[in-house]
Amino acid sequence: MKKTIFFLTFFLLSLIVHAGEGMWLPILLQQLNEKEMRAMGMRITADDIYSINHSSLKDAIVLFGGGCTGEIVSGQGLLLTNHHCGYGNIQRHSSLEHDYLTDGFWAQSFAEELPNPGLSVTFLVRMQDVTTSALNNVTPRMNESQRDSVIAANSKIIVNEAVKGTHYKASVRPFFAGNQYYLLVTETFNDIRLVGAPPSNIGKFGGDTDNWMWPRHTGDFSVFRIYADKNNNPADYSKDNVPYTPKKYLNVSLKGVSEGDFTFVYGFPGTTQEYLPAAAVDMVANHKNPIAIGLRQQRLDVINQAMEQDRLVRIQYSAKAAGIANFWKKMIGESRGIKRLDAVDKKLAFENDFSQWVAADPYREAAYGKLLAEYNHIYTDFIPKNNAYNYLTEGPLSIELIRYAYSFNKLVQQSSQQNVTDSAVNALAKQLHAGVDGYFKNYDINVDRKIFAALMNTYCEKADAEYMPAIYKELKASYNGDYEKWADDVFDRSIFASAEKVKAFLEKYSRKDAKKILKDPAFQLAAATYAYVQLNLSKELGRFYDVTDSLQRIYMKAQMEFLPKKQFYPDANSTLRVAYGKVKGYEPADAVEYNWFSTLDGIIQKENPEIYDYVVDPRLKELYRTKDYGPYGDRDSSMHVTFIATNHTTGGNSGSPVLDADGNLIGINFDRCWEGTMSDLMYDPDQCRNITLDIRYCLFVIDKVAGAKRLVEEMNLIN
Numbered sequence: 001m002k003k004t005i006f007f008l009t010f011f012l013l014s015l016i017v018h019a020g021e022g023m024w025l026p027i028l029l030q031q032l033n034e035k036e037m038r039a040m041g042m043r044i045t046a047d048d049i050y051s052i053n054h055s056s057l058k059d060a061i062v063l064f065g066g067g068c069t070g071e072i073v074s075g076q077g078l079l080l081t082n083h084h085c086g087y088g089n090i091q092r093h094s095s096l097e098h099d100y101l102t103d104g105f106w107a108q109s110f111a112e113e114l115p116n117p118g119l120s121v122t123f124l125v126r127m128q129d130v131t132t133s134a135l136n137n138v139t140p141r142m143n144e145s146q147r148d149s150v151i152a153a154n155s156k157i158i159v160n161e162a163v164k165g166t167h168y169k170a171s172v173r174p175f176f177a178g179n180q181y182y183l184l185v186t187e188t189f190n191d192i193r194l195v196g197a198p199p200s201n202i203g204k205f206g207g208d209t210d211n212w213m214w215p216r217h218t219g220d221f222s223v224f225r226i227y228a229d230k231n232n233n234p235a236d237y238s239k240d241n242v243p244y245t246p247k248k249y250l251n252v253s254l255k256g257v258s259e260g261d262f263t264f265v266y267g268f269p270g271t272t273q274e275y276l277p278a279a280a281v282d283m284v285a286n287h288k289n290p291i292a293i294g295l296r297q298q299r300l301d302v303i304n305q306a307m308e309q310d311r312l313v314r315i316q317y318s319a320k321a322a323g324i325a326n327f328w329k330k331m332i333g334e335s336r337g338i339k340r341l342d343a344v345d346k347k348l349a350f351e352n353d354f355s356q357w358v359a360a361d362p363y364r365e366a367a368y369g370k371l372l373a374e375y376n377h378i379y380t381d382f383i384p385k386n387n388a389y390n391y392l393t394e395g396p397l398s399i400e401l402i403r404y405a406y407s408f409n410k411l412v413q414q415s416s417q418q419n420v421t422d423s424a425v426n427a428l429a430k431q432l433h434a435g436v437d438g439y440f441k442n443y444d445i446n447v448d449r450k451i452f453a454a455l456m457n458t459y460c461e462k463a464d465a466e467y468m469p470a471i472y473k474e475l476k477a478s479y480n481g482d483y484e485k486w487a488d489d490v491f492d493r494s495i496f497a498s499a500e501k502v503k504a505f506l507e508k509y510s511r512k513d514a515k516k517i518l519k520d521p522a523f524q525l526a527a528a529t530y531a532y533v534q535l536n537l538s539k540e541l542g543r544f545y546d547v548t549d550s551l552q553r554i555y556m557k558a559q560m561e562f563l564p565k566k567q568f569y570p571d572a573n574s575t576l577r578v579a580y581g582k583v584k585g586y587e588p589a590d591a592v593e594y595n596w597f598s599t600l601d602g603i604i605q606k607e608n609p610e611i612y613d614y615v616v617d618p619r620l621k622e623l624y625r626t627k628d629y630g631p632y633g634d635r636d637s638s639m640h641v642t643f644i645a646t647n648h649t650t651g652g653n654s655g656s657p658v659l660d661a662d663g664n665l666i667g668i669n670f671d672r673c674w675e676g677t678m679s680d681l682m683y684d685p686d687q688c689r690n691i692t693l694d695i696r697y698c699l700f701v702i703d704k705v706a707g708a709k710r711l712v713e714e715m716n717l718i719n
């Protein structure tokens with residue numbers, strides 16, 4: 001009886017109209033989603049979103065830098081993304097004299113747009129299912145590494161064939177945990193210039209306090225431009241490059257949104273793990289996250305205090321702090337969300353039903369009968385080792401001094417190798433010398449020293465001694481638990497804590513000086529730690545990932561067989577996806593109801609000149625006072641700032657265009673709501689919302705606050 005009820009609910013669940021969950025492959029939209037999207041209100045077709053026969057919306061979307069999304073909004077390669085996605089680049093152009101991070105930056109002409117070495121954007125040219133050829137010659141008996149090498153060899157052939165005669169790049173990537181493979185052909189541009197960024201009190205309004213939260217008032221956008229050579233092809237930076245003419249750019253809607261409107265998000269979500277067993281979710285929520293949260297909290301306490309006291313430290317550490325804080329807070333929200341949703345128990349209940357289905361058939365029993373037991377076994381075995389690894393990476397290995405010292409390891413190695421010539425050694429020393437100023441520009445020895453003392457304390461006192469490199473036990477004993485003294489000794493004696501010392505050392509470096517590095521206390525800690533990880537943990541972790549990769553592949557396949565009517569979407573893997581849903585508020589707690597949009601009124605309400613994150617820009621205040629919103633105000637006569645919807649998004653979706661039923665740009669995705677941050681592991685339609693910057697607020701800031709009307713004039717505005 002119980003069983004039939006279960007099957008019934010599951011099949012019913014899989015048939016009802018989807019409530020926002022899913023990150024879908026653009027090439028399969030027509031087959032899997034178009035009907036539903038249109039039923040939800042979409043007026044364009046799947047072919048308008050992705051086509052290889054003619055230009056489509058996909059040609060206006062880019063992977064921005066390593067891990068964000070951007071969209072093209074003009075015929076001259078103008079690109080929008082988030083402020084937090086451009087942050088590192090804005091920071092690199094900032095100094096005490098030109099503090100673009102704090103004050104904002106607006107190029108008044110093409111000539112003033114600033115190049116960003118190392119920054120690139122990538123378009124998807126096309127994708128294609130190549131499962132059969134990728135798996136050619138793969139047999140069930142192969143172990144993971146044999147399988148990987150056959151697939152790698154197959155992929156090479158597929159890729160070579162795909163890019164022949166073009167400047168494109170290509171890769172073959174696994175989907176559904178290696179049950180399917182797709183070819184992705186891409187085009188990358190390297191000359192990307194900074195066009196504009198609002199001041200931090202707009203672009204990062206609310207800072208880390210409001211991060212991952214609703215209601216939100218962050219003007220989280222920045223503006224870049226793609227440059228190409230004279231033939232409109234990708235080229236390295238040159239002053240002769242010209243603005244890129246895109247195949248497609250987005251129209252920008254001034255119409256505004258209403259609750260219940262259809263929306264979709266088109267971008268590059270990074271990683272989700274929706275199909276894991278309960279044991280894995282438990283490990284993330286109850287082991288991995290808590291260790292990292294505690295250690296990151298300690299780093300943040302030191303950095304935040306120093307940033308409050310010193311303007312230079314604020315410039316040096318703001319991007320680093322934002323990165324540390326972002327994942328710190330995400331992990332807190334995720335672990336809470338997993339608990340609140342009873343995700344582990346839900347997974348266990350699912351596994352129970354799954355096991356009954358397996359047991360009901362001898363073939364299934366043979367194929368999947370041991371799967372979950374093996375999972376549980378390997379996770380039990382793995383947890384202490386993974387904890388040890390996380391303690392090291394979030395602890396000692398996140399101390400800047402230790403990481404920096406280790407960047408000299410290659411020099412040490414080469415200096416002692418007979419077959420490496422003196423001139424090669426000198427060249428390497430020169431290369432390290434060239435990096436010194438860049439590294440120390442963003443380094444404060446006192447911040448790092450305090451972090452050292454705090455992290456060493458926690459690491460030595462709390463981490464499992466069984467998996468601790470001997471050097472920590474020895475030093476802990478010799479300093480008798482005085483971690484400040486330990487820190488002082490290391491920072492006073494190490495050459496790697498001072499730009500002058502490193503430079504002087506490298507300027508007259510000859511290979512016999514390697515022994516000075518070997519005696520350096522920071523290098524010794526670094527070398528011992530990395531060696532320990534390599535010898536004692538990496539192999540174990542590698543074995544674990546081999547086993548779980550192969551188990552996950554089988555479990556994924558099994559889940560798809562178990563629920564044949566359910567439409568599965570592959571986990572995010574930084575490839576282009578479409579998520580769709582509706583504009584909608586939510587109820588985060590008993591008796592609390594959240595509205596679906598925020599306004600400028602809320603910025604004024606949050607204002608606090610004493611707190612950096614809540615300073616309100618004076619120009620913004622003046623425009624608020626005079627209600628001078630131009631064409632960007634809402635029909636309710638307020639200035640909308642952000643809105644939320646049920647689109648399923650994750651890290652990497654930041655900067656993604658949020659589009660309306662006609663495919664026009666209505667906003668820029670930048671975050672998720674607190675109660676739904678566990679959506680990378682389990683999506684909850686009641687609580688999961690993506691947060692979008694209303695495009696009208698973005699235009700208002702560009703036009704009215706910054707006075708950069710030339711940029712708005714480049715765009716195609718729809719009224």
Ligand code: ARG
Nearest residue numbers: 084207208211212322326671
């Ligand atoms: N939470 C958002 C995302 O994961 C934005 C984070 C940037 N902002 C910040 N205050 N750190 O990337």
Ligand code: ASP
Nearest residue numbers: 650651652653654671672
């Ligand atoms: N803020 C994230 C990003 O940077 C988006 C998210 O995790 O929802 O991609």
